[in-house]
Amino acid sequence: MATKSFANDKYSILLPTYNEVENLPIIIWLIVKYMDDFGSPYEIIIIDDGSPDGTLEIAQKLQKLYGEDKILLRPREKKLGLGTAYIHGIKHSTGNFIIIMDADLSHHPQFIPPMIELQRKNNYDIVTGTRYINGGGVYGWDFKRKLISRGANFITQILLRPGVSDLTGSFRLYKKDVLQRLIESCVSKGYVFQMEMIVRARQFSYTIGEVPISFVDRVYGESKLGGSEIIQFIKGLVYLFATT
Numbered sequence: 001m002a003t004k005s006f007a008n009d010k011y012s013i014l015l016p017t018y019n020e021v022e023n024l025p026i027i028i029w030l031i032v033k034y035m036d037d038f039g040s041p042y043e044i045i046i047i048d049d050g051s052p053d054g055t056l057e058i059a060q061k062l063q064k065l066y067g068e069d070k071i072l073l074r075p076r077e078k079k080l081g082l083g084t085a086y087i088h089g090i091k092h093s094t095g096n097f098i099i100i101m102d103a104d105l106s107h108h109p110q111f112i113p114p115m116i117e118l119q120r121k122n123n124y125d126i127v128t129g130t131r132y133i134n135g136g137g138v139y140g141w142d143f144k145r146k147l148i149s150r151g152a153n154f155i156t157q158i159l160l161r162p163g164v165s166d167l168t169g170s171f172r173l174y175k176k177d178v179l180q181r182l183i184e185s186c187v188s189k190g191y192v193f194q195m196e197m198i199v200r201a202r203q204f205s206y207t208i209g210e211v212p213i214s215f216v217d218r219v220y221g222e223s224k225l226g227g228s229e230i231i232q233f234i235k236g237l238v239y240l241f242a243t244t
Protein backbone atom coordinates (compact mmCIF):
# COMPACT_ATOMS: atom_id res chain seq x y z
CA MET A 1 0.00 0.00 0.00
CA ALA A 2 1.38 3.40 -0.94
CA THR A 3 1.61 5.85 1.91
CA LYS A 4 -0.28 9.03 1.25
CA SER A 5 1.56 12.30 1.58
CA PHE A 6 -0.15 15.03 3.56
CA ALA A 7 2.33 17.73 2.56
CA ASN A 8 -0.21 19.60 0.43
CA ASP A 9 -2.94 19.63 3.04
CA LYS A 10 -3.98 23.00 4.36
CA TYR A 11 -6.48 23.68 7.12
CA SER A 12 -8.83 26.65 7.08
CA ILE A 13 -10.21 27.27 10.55
CA LEU A 14 -13.50 29.17 10.53
CA LEU A 15 -14.22 31.25 13.60
CA PRO A 16 -17.64 32.91 13.58
CA THR A 17 -17.84 35.63 16.20
CA TYR A 18 -20.56 37.69 17.76
CA ASN A 19 -19.50 39.58 20.87
CA GLU A 20 -16.40 37.53 21.67
CA VAL A 21 -14.06 40.37 22.60
CA GLU A 22 -12.71 38.65 25.74
CA ASN A 23 -12.44 35.21 24.17
CA LEU A 24 -10.86 36.00 20.81
CA PRO A 25 -7.25 36.71 21.90
CA ILE A 26 -7.14 33.51 23.95
CA ILE A 27 -8.67 31.24 21.33
CA ILE A 28 -6.34 32.62 18.63
CA TRP A 29 -3.32 32.17 20.89
CA LEU A 30 -4.30 28.57 21.55
CA ILE A 31 -5.02 27.74 17.90
CA VAL A 32 -1.66 29.17 16.82
CA LYS A 33 0.12 27.25 19.57
CA TYR A 34 -1.41 23.87 18.69
CA MET A 35 -1.28 24.33 14.91
CA ASP A 36 2.30 25.59 14.86
CA ASP A 37 3.25 22.57 16.96
CA PHE A 38 1.40 20.27 14.57
CA GLY A 39 3.23 21.74 11.61
CA SER A 40 0.67 21.62 8.78
CA PRO A 41 -0.19 24.84 6.90
CA TYR A 42 -3.28 26.63 8.19
CA GLU A 43 -5.21 29.88 8.22
CA ILE A 44 -7.76 31.28 10.65
CA ILE A 45 -10.75 33.05 9.10
CA ILE A 46 -12.67 35.29 11.49
CA ILE A 47 -16.23 36.07 10.43
CA ASP A 48 -17.50 38.81 12.69
CA ASP A 49 -21.07 39.97 12.26
CA GLY A 50 -20.84 43.58 13.39
CA SER A 51 -20.38 42.78 17.09
CA PRO A 52 -21.16 45.89 19.12
CA ASP A 53 -18.52 44.97 21.72
CA GLY A 54 -15.54 45.70 19.45
CA THR A 55 -14.60 42.14 18.52
CA LEU A 56 -13.54 43.27 15.04
CA GLU A 57 -11.10 45.88 16.39
CA ILE A 58 -9.45 43.22 18.54
CA ALA A 59 -9.36 40.90 15.52
CA GLN A 60 -7.54 43.60 13.55
CA LYS A 61 -4.93 43.88 16.30
CA LEU A 62 -4.49 40.12 16.35
CA GLN A 63 -4.06 40.13 12.58
CA LYS A 64 -1.21 42.65 12.91
CA LEU A 65 0.36 40.50 15.60
CA TYR A 66 0.18 37.12 13.87
CA GLY A 67 0.25 38.17 10.22
CA GLU A 68 -2.21 38.50 7.36
CA ASP A 69 -1.39 35.08 5.95
CA LYS A 70 -2.40 33.44 9.22
CA ILE A 71 -5.40 35.54 10.22
CA LEU A 72 -7.98 36.57 7.65
CA LEU A 73 -10.82 38.93 8.47
CA ARG A 74 -14.05 38.50 6.56
CA PRO A 75 -16.53 40.61 8.53
CA ARG A 76 -20.14 41.23 7.65
CA GLU A 77 -22.25 44.29 8.42
CA LYS A 78 -24.73 42.72 10.79
CA LYS A 79 -25.72 39.53 12.58
CA LEU A 80 -26.83 37.21 9.79
CA GLY A 81 -26.60 33.85 11.57
CA LEU A 82 -24.14 30.99 11.77
CA GLY A 83 -25.12 29.02 8.66
CA THR A 84 -24.40 31.86 6.27
CA ALA A 85 -21.31 32.82 8.28
CA TYR A 86 -19.86 29.39 7.44
CA ILE A 87 -20.73 29.75 3.74
CA HIS A 88 -19.11 33.17 3.74
CA GLY A 89 -15.98 31.76 5.39
CA ILE A 90 -15.69 28.80 3.02
CA LYS A 91 -15.84 31.14 0.03
CA HIS A 92 -12.73 32.89 1.25
CA SER A 93 -10.83 29.78 2.36
CA THR A 94 -7.73 28.48 0.59
CA GLY A 95 -7.38 25.16 2.43
CA ASN A 96 -8.58 21.75 1.23
CA PHE A 97 -9.83 21.03 4.76
CA ILE A 98 -12.15 23.17 6.85
CA ILE A 99 -12.35 23.19 10.63
CA ILE A 100 -15.40 24.75 12.20
CA MET A 101 -15.34 25.71 15.87
CA ASP A 102 -16.87 28.21 18.28
CA ALA A 103 -14.81 31.18 19.39
CA ASP A 104 -16.08 31.17 22.98
CA LEU A 105 -13.47 28.69 24.32
CA SER A 106 -16.02 25.90 24.64
CA HIS A 107 -14.04 24.11 21.94
CA HIS A 108 -10.42 23.68 23.00
CA PRO A 109 -7.89 23.80 20.13
CA GLN A 110 -5.95 20.93 21.75
CA PHE A 111 -8.46 18.60 20.06
CA ILE A 112 -7.63 19.77 16.53
CA PRO A 113 -4.47 17.63 16.08
CA PRO A 114 -6.22 14.38 17.12
CA MET A 115 -9.08 15.22 14.76
CA ILE A 116 -6.63 15.70 11.88
CA GLU A 117 -4.77 12.52 12.76
CA LEU A 118 -7.95 10.45 12.82
CA GLN A 119 -9.04 11.93 9.48
CA ARG A 120 -5.70 10.97 7.94
CA LYS A 121 -5.67 7.49 9.37
CA ASN A 122 -9.02 6.49 7.84
CA ASN A 123 -9.37 9.15 5.15
CA TYR A 124 -12.66 10.24 6.73
CA ASP A 125 -14.81 12.83 4.96
CA ILE A 126 -15.77 14.31 8.31
CA VAL A 127 -14.42 14.10 11.85
CA THR A 128 -16.68 15.42 14.56
CA GLY A 129 -15.89 16.21 18.15
CA THR A 130 -18.13 14.27 20.48
CA ARG A 131 -19.07 14.99 24.08
CA TYR A 132 -20.94 11.75 24.51
CA ILE A 133 -18.50 8.82 24.15
CA ASN A 134 -15.18 7.54 25.48
CA GLY A 135 -14.05 10.30 27.79
CA GLY A 136 -15.82 13.22 26.17
CA GLY A 137 -17.81 15.44 28.50
CA VAL A 138 -19.68 18.63 29.23
CA TYR A 139 -18.64 21.02 31.98
CA GLY A 140 -20.40 24.07 33.35
CA TRP A 141 -23.83 23.52 31.92
CA ASP A 142 -26.82 23.50 34.23
CA PHE A 143 -29.21 20.57 34.33
CA LYS A 144 -31.67 22.18 31.94
CA ARG A 145 -29.09 22.80 29.21
CA LYS A 146 -27.67 19.27 29.61
CA LEU A 147 -31.15 17.81 29.37
CA ILE A 148 -31.90 19.78 26.20
CA SER A 149 -28.67 18.64 24.53
CA ARG A 150 -28.98 15.01 25.63
CA GLY A 151 -32.67 14.97 24.77
CA ALA A 152 -32.08 16.41 21.30
CA ASN A 153 -29.40 13.79 20.64
CA PHE A 154 -31.45 10.95 22.05
CA ILE A 155 -34.61 11.71 20.09
CA THR A 156 -32.65 12.23 16.89
CA GLN A 157 -30.82 8.91 17.38
CA ILE A 158 -34.12 7.10 17.64
CA LEU A 159 -35.84 8.86 14.74
CA LEU A 160 -33.00 9.14 12.25
CA ARG A 161 -30.35 6.60 13.35
CA PRO A 162 -27.41 8.66 12.17
CA GLY A 163 -24.83 6.49 13.95
CA VAL A 164 -22.91 9.45 15.35
CA SER A 165 -22.99 10.16 19.08
CA ASP A 166 -22.95 13.98 19.10
CA LEU A 167 -25.27 15.52 16.56
CA THR A 168 -25.68 18.99 17.93
CA GLY A 169 -22.01 19.75 18.44
CA SER A 170 -20.29 22.17 16.12
CA PHE A 171 -16.59 21.29 16.48
CA ARG A 172 -15.82 19.49 13.24
CA LEU A 173 -13.30 18.87 10.50
CA TYR A 174 -14.50 18.48 6.91
CA LYS A 175 -13.01 17.89 3.50
CA LYS A 176 -13.81 21.16 1.81
CA ASP A 177 -15.76 19.73 -1.14
CA VAL A 178 -17.78 17.59 1.27
CA LEU A 179 -18.68 20.59 3.43
CA GLN A 180 -19.66 22.60 0.38
CA ARG A 181 -22.00 19.89 -0.87
CA LEU A 182 -23.52 19.42 2.58
CA ILE A 183 -24.15 23.10 3.15
CA GLU A 184 -25.81 23.41 -0.24
CA SER A 185 -28.14 20.55 0.59
CA CYS A 186 -29.10 21.71 4.09
CA VAL A 187 -32.34 23.59 4.49
CA SER A 188 -32.43 24.38 8.21
CA LYS A 189 -31.16 27.38 10.09
CA GLY A 190 -30.07 27.66 13.71
CA TYR A 191 -29.02 24.80 15.94
CA VAL A 192 -30.75 22.07 13.99
CA PHE A 193 -28.34 22.82 11.17
CA GLN A 194 -25.49 20.87 12.84
CA MET A 195 -27.72 17.83 13.14
CA GLU A 196 -28.95 18.10 9.58
CA MET A 197 -25.35 18.17 8.35
CA ILE A 198 -24.71 14.73 9.86
CA VAL A 199 -28.02 13.31 8.67
CA ARG A 200 -27.30 14.52 5.11
CA ALA A 201 -23.75 13.20 5.34
CA ARG A 202 -25.19 9.76 6.00
CA GLN A 203 -27.55 10.17 3.07
CA PHE A 204 -24.60 10.85 0.78
CA SER A 205 -22.65 7.96 2.38
CA TYR A 206 -19.85 10.14 3.63
CA THR A 207 -17.63 8.57 6.28
CA ILE A 208 -17.55 10.12 9.74
CA GLY A 209 -15.04 9.69 12.58
CA GLU A 210 -15.44 10.85 16.18
CA VAL A 211 -12.94 12.32 18.61
CA PRO A 212 -13.95 12.71 22.28
CA ILE A 213 -13.80 16.31 23.45
CA SER A 214 -14.48 17.99 26.74
CA PHE A 215 -16.81 20.90 26.18
CA VAL A 216 -16.58 23.73 28.68
CA ASP A 217 -19.33 26.32 28.94
CA ARG A 218 -18.33 29.83 28.01
CA VAL A 219 -16.92 31.97 30.83
CA TYR A 220 -17.21 35.32 29.02
CA GLY A 221 -20.15 36.57 27.02
CA GLU A 222 -23.57 35.14 26.41
CA SER A 223 -24.93 32.09 24.67
CA LYS A 224 -27.39 32.64 21.86
CA LEU A 225 -29.54 29.58 22.63
CA GLY A 226 -33.11 30.53 23.47
CA GLY A 227 -36.58 29.00 23.62
CA SER A 228 -37.27 29.70 19.96
CA GLU A 229 -34.18 27.68 19.03
CA ILE A 230 -35.63 24.65 20.78
CA ILE A 231 -38.89 24.96 18.84
CA GLN A 232 -36.85 25.34 15.65
CA PHE A 233 -34.93 22.20 16.50
CA ILE A 234 -38.08 20.13 16.99
CA LYS A 235 -39.56 21.45 13.74
CA GLY A 236 -36.34 20.64 11.90
CA LEU A 237 -36.23 17.16 13.36
CA VAL A 238 -39.79 16.40 12.28
CA TYR A 239 -38.99 17.74 8.81
CA LEU A 240 -35.92 15.53 8.46
CA PHE A 241 -37.81 12.54 9.79
CA ALA A 242 -40.50 13.06 7.18
CA THR A 243 -38.20 13.72 4.25
CA THR A 244 -35.07 11.58 4.60
Ligand SMILES: Nc1nc2c(ncn2[C@@H]2O[C@H](COP(=O)(O)OP(=O)(O)O)[C@@H](O)[C@H]2O)c(=O)[nH]1
Binds near residue numbers: 019047049082104222
Ligand atom coordinates in the same frame (compact mmCIF):
# COMPACT_ATOMS: atom_id res chain seq x y z
N1 LIG B 1 -20.63 35.54 12.71
C1 LIG B 1 -21.57 35.11 13.57
N2 LIG B 1 -21.19 34.37 14.65
C2 LIG B 1 -22.15 33.96 15.52
C3 LIG B 1 -23.53 34.26 15.34
N3 LIG B 1 -24.23 33.68 16.38
C4 LIG B 1 -23.32 33.07 17.16
N4 LIG B 1 -22.06 33.23 16.66
C5 LIG B 1 -20.80 32.63 17.15
O1 LIG B 1 -20.96 31.23 17.03
C6 LIG B 1 -20.35 30.54 18.11
C7 LIG B 1 -21.39 29.73 18.89
O2 LIG B 1 -22.34 30.60 19.49
P1 LIG B 1 -22.80 30.46 21.02
O3 LIG B 1 -23.64 31.62 21.35
O4 LIG B 1 -21.62 30.22 21.90
O5 LIG B 1 -23.70 29.16 20.96
P2 LIG B 1 -23.81 28.04 22.10
O6 LIG B 1 -22.42 27.62 22.45
O7 LIG B 1 -24.60 26.95 21.48
O8 LIG B 1 -24.48 28.68 23.25
C8 LIG B 1 -19.64 31.62 18.92
O9 LIG B 1 -18.31 31.73 18.47
C9 LIG B 1 -20.46 32.88 18.59
O10 LIG B 1 -19.71 34.05 18.76
C10 LIG B 1 -23.90 35.04 14.18
O11 LIG B 1 -25.06 35.36 13.93
N5 LIG B 1 -22.88 35.42 13.34
Ligand SMILES: [Mg+2]
Binds near residue numbers: 104106223
Ligand atom coordinates in the same frame (compact mmCIF):
# COMPACT_ATOMS: atom_id res chain seq x y z
MG1 LIG C 1 -21.01 28.59 23.07
